[in-house]
Amino acid sequence: MKTIQDELAQVYAFRELNRIDQLRVCNEARDQGLTQSEIARRLSLSQPEVHRILRKIDSFPELLLRTPREVILDFHAERLGHEAMMEELLNWSYTYSEHAEPGNPESELISGSWESVTDAFLRDLIDVEDYERILHTVSGEGR
The missing domain is CATH 1.10.10 (Arc Repressor Mutant, subunit A)
Structure with missing residues (x-):
């Protein structure tokens, strides 16, 4: 239920x-x-x-373009099962925030694809176990 x-x-x-x-x-x-x-x-x-x-x-x-955010949304919309979601997220080539103007400490940050995973975690769209599993794999410890 x-x-x-x-x-x-x-x-x-x-x-x-x-x-x-x-x-x-x-x-x-x-x-x-x-x-x-x-x-x-x-x-x-x-x-x-x-x-x-x-x-x-x-x-x-x-x-x-397809994003990790869309993968997570597909899971909640029942377009994708949990294992398929995790498989795609664990194998994603993530990008990370970077300065719009490198070398300028006051420039705005441009979001990378990893931010959509952290945002999903903060919105309770993925649970702690999934987030930690993804983080563990992405950080290189799980590879």
Whole structure:
């Protein structure tokens, strides 16, 4: 039986995955030659909203890439089993925060893929045992 925390995590996962799927399908539809108006009609969105989505993709194409965050969300949405999630997370080539302007101690940090794992842990989307197992493997102790 699911706990209320599991149900909340699942609702959150569905919402976030729908947003990611919307980005990808809008991009794919544009690549296949559909107009913004056609995409909007089929998704029940306004044409200006589709325009904003496509502009966001053009500015940040990395939003279309799979991330550890998406892997964890797939687990909560029951698109992926626990072992499959762990397998993917344990074998991920993580990146880490770095300064936007190296050498400038006041520059902003750019997040790496590892931050999505720590964020998921802080949001209770992965438990302590999974987090420690991933951390142990990533830090080289488990390899």
